[in-house]
Amino acid sequence: MERKNHTSLKEFILWGLTDDPKLQIMFFAAGLFIYIVTLTGNLIIIILIKIDQHLHIPMYFLLSNLSCTEICYITTTMPKMLWDLLSETKSISFSGCFLQMYFFLTTAATEGALLTVMAYDRYAAICQPLRYTLLMSQPVCQWLVASSWAIGNLNAIINTAFVFSLNFCSSNKIVHFFCDIPPLLHLSCSDTSLTEMVTFIVSGSIMITTVSFIVLSYFFIVWAVLKIRTTQGQIKTFFTCASHLTVVSIFYSTAIFTYMRPSFSRSMEQDCLISLLYTIITPLLNPLIYSFKNKEMQAAFLNILGKKENCQLRKFLQ
């Protein structure tokens, strides 16, 4: 009786990590906590940058854009995941799954592109200080941010279109907590080789391009830093990149591990755990990294808490 095309499946079941009710409650509590911390942290960054005049430079505008993207990014997966941990059915409609994948892939690739733009910004500030205001003028900056979103959307359009042109007929259980590419490929009853190749090429070329740009920027930055005479000067210059470099490393190591492994070496449960890190860790850690390592952000924060009392603290931090 089953018709062999995707219209025969009206919904998917997001099987998630576990069906143990106790563990589910624990995951729910942990997930809710992480979600709230992530939203709060990133919102504080956006608000600080909006309010504090010292932070009205391209580096912080980009950081603020990154925080915005991260809020969107974690919101594509987390609320639904939390809901499913408490609900009995754990179902997601076909179009819901499609939209979730679309928005997840858009925000993920946009984040990668923004991290690249931020690397370019550091390169321009450190290696081309005299031409910096020209290289990162407001229109250029806006254009770079818009392009990042364009790349994100392109990535999502191509990947989602290919994945959802596949047939889903027999099983509708996704061994995952959201609609990501690998578990859906695993579920499909069509020949997935073309889709697999396309997603590999599209995600792969975006990753290779962005990573090469970042590495190249840092190559020039390190080169420039080594030319500074004093060690103190070197440390100070490099410190402005430390937060960015940390976030970049976390984001790309998890992303490459998730998407760039050949399918025969995958296990769905393992993938599920790894992507949990991938979807949660960057948005959560980014604000923490930026606030721990960055003196200007700390100063701005103290500034808002109370201008006078914190004058000395501010001096101390600078």
Ligand SMILES: *[C@@H]1O[C@H](CO)[C@@H](O)[C@H](O)[C@H]1NC(C)=O
């Ligand atoms: C994003 O970056 C652009 C370009 O610098 C800036 O004008 C805009 O205010 C930023 N958006 C946010 C939400 O910070």
